[in-house]
Amino acid sequence: xxxxxxxxxxFALACAVSRRAYFDNTGRDDVLSGGVRKIDVSTPKxxxxxxxxxxxxxxxxxxxTLHGGPGATHEYFEAFDSYLPAEGIEYYYYDQLGSAYxxxxxxxxxxxxxxxxxxxxxxxxxxxLNRDNxxxxxxxxxxxxxxxxxxxxxxxxxxxxxxxxxASIPAYNQYAKTVxxxxxxxxxxxxxxxIEAKQAWDDPRYEExxxxxxxxxxxxxMPLENWPDPVVRTFAHLNKKVYVPMQGPxxxxxxxxxxxxxxxADLKRISVPTLTIGARYDxxxxxxxxxxxxxxxxxxxxxxPQGSHLSIYDDQKTYMDGVVRFLEDxxxxxxDRPEPIDSAGMQNRLD
Numbered sequence: 001x002x003x004x005x006x007x008x009x010x011f012a013l014a015c016a017v018s019r020r021a022y023f024d025n026t027g028r029d030d031v032l033s034g035g036v037r038k039i040d041v042s043t044p045k046x047x048x049x050x051x052x053x054x055x056x057x058x059x060x061x062x063x064x065t066l067h068g069g070p071g072a073t074h075e076y077f078e079a080f081d082s083y084l085p086a087e088g089i090e091y092y093y094y095d096q097l098g099s100a101y102x103x104x105x106x107x108x109x110x111x112x113x114x115x116x117x118x119x120x121x122x123x124x125x126x127x128x129l130n131r132d133n134x135x136x137x138x139x140x141x142x143x144x145x146x147x148x149x150x151x152x153x154x155x156x157x158x159x160x161x162x163x164x165x166x167a168s169i170p171a172y173n174q175y176a177k178t179v180x181x182x183x184x185x186x187x188x189x190x191x192x193x194x195i196e197a198k199q200a201w202d203d204p205r206y207e208e209x210x211x212x213x214x215x216x217x218x219x220x221x222m223p224l225e226n227w228p229d230p231v232v233r234t235f236a237h238l239n240k241k242v243y244v245p246m247q248g249p250x251x252x253x254x255x256x257x258x259x260x261x262x263x264x265a266d267l268k269r270i271s272v273p274t275l276t277i278g279a280r281y282d283x284x285x286x287x288x289x290x291x292x293x294x295x296x297x298x299x300x301x302x303x304x305p306q307g308s309h310l311s312i313y314d315d316q317k318t319y320m321d322g323v324v325r326f327l328e329d330x331x332x333x334x335x336d337r338p339e340p341i342d343s344a345g346m347q348n349r350l351d
Contacts, residue, residue: 022056022088030054039126041097041119043110050094050123051101055081058090060331062133064124065093067234068140070111071242073100077139078230079312083320089327094123096145098242111246111257117148121156130156135327137161140309141247147263150270159330160270161323163277164309166284167292168262169254175285176253180218188213192252201249214252218283220310228313251283251309267295273335274299275326279307279315298335300326 025031035054040047053074063084065077074093084091095102097110097119124134134157138146143165150160166172181189188209195206211224220227248255274296278289286303293299302322307315329335 022058022085022090024057028054028057037126039123041122043097043115043119045105045107045110048097048103048105050097050103050119052095052123052127053093054090054127055092056085056088056090058088058133060133061089061135061327062127062129063089063091063135063137063327064120064127064129065091066120066136066138066142066145067094067096067099068142069099069238069243070096070116070141070246071098071239072141073234073237075100075230075237076234076310076312079228079316079320083324087324087328089324092127098239100237100239104239104241106241108245111242113145113148113258113261116145117152120145120149121153124153124156131158133158135159135161135330137163137323138165139163139312140165141258144258144261147267147270150272150274151263151266154270154272157272159327160272160274161277161326162274162289162292164279164282164284164289164311166288167264167267167295168288169258169260170262171264171288172284173253173259175288176283179285180214180283181252184213196249199249201244206249210250210252214250218281218308219251221281221306221308221314231310231313264295267292268297270296271298273326273330275302275322276300277302277304277311277319277322279304279309279311281306281308281314282311283309300335302326 030037037052037054038049039052041050065074067074067077074095077093080091096116098104136146136149136157138144138161143162146160146162147167150157192206192209192213195201195203200206216222216224220231244256246256246258274293276289276293276299278284278286278301280286290301290303293301302319304311304315304318307319312319
């Protein structure tokens with residue numbers, strides 16, 4: 001009995017020490033602001049500032065998040081607050097230039113993928129992230145940006161997570177046209193396409209049609225009135241001066257600057273441990289996202305069977321468990337070991 005109590009006491013002490021280490025801000029220069037740092041970034045049009053916020057302290061696992069959009073915000077990643085601190089993972093919120101708390105220059109020439117890659121690299125340098133601790137998670141457009149970053153700067157990465165993003169916009173558009181659109185109410189679809197043809201995207205009818213016909217089926221599978229506050233804030237703060245020129249007017253395909261983007265042939269160049277995340281009801285083709293894991297040199301796939309594009313919310317436990325497992329496996333050197341089959345009979349992760 002005494003031995004058991006002694007063991008429990010040691011375990012409690014270890015947990016307390018671990019918690020103290022996670023919240024240890026010794027030597028940090030962001031303590032006064034609660035982890036927030038504004039970082040100077042150089043662009044062809046001068047210097048601007050982007051907003052970041054650190055949560056926690058972990059010398060071996062530091063996760064930088066890249067939000068979607070383009071022109072969305074870090075806010076929908078706030079679901080991580082319910083999971084990552086308990087696992088001792090240090091993570092960073094970051095609003096890209098043109099988004100939310102970062103500067104929002106009104107200059108279309110800055111809407112360039114290569115420029116965004118250089119911005120991410122400047123953020124990495126300023127935060128002191130390196131190949132011994134730097135993990136990059138990009139969702140949607142952020143996943144595209146993460147792929148581009150890895151293709152140029154993977155020497156700085158310890159691990160890469162490509163969440164709910166295909167490696168080809170033409171393939172994404174094809175999936176939308178041949179799989180998703182035929183499933184829609186065809187009268188609603190015809191009206192949506194007619195509004196888009198007139199470029200009348202500010203017509204209230206456009207959103208009135210899109211939300212029930214597409215968004216609650218493939219973006220976030222919850223009734224609109226139940227959408228979590230971080231998601232609502234993200235959509236409210238979406239910068240359409242960034243989003244529309246790059247993406248197009250909606251998530252129902254891409255018609256903007258990114259329309260021809262395709263990196264399927266280049267995935268084989270990515271050598272760092274990589275997790276791809278897909279979902280059954282996503283706007284993106286789940287089979288393509290599973291295939292991506294087989295194309296990178298060290299890939300694993302996480303399938304969210306109940307999820308859509310924001311599977312971080314509508315299949316949250318699957319998503320969070322998979323992300324944490326990947327980070328911990330890479331950190332512990334377990335990444336290349338075979339994975340078990342999940343309860344649905346699907347291999348959650350591919351080596």
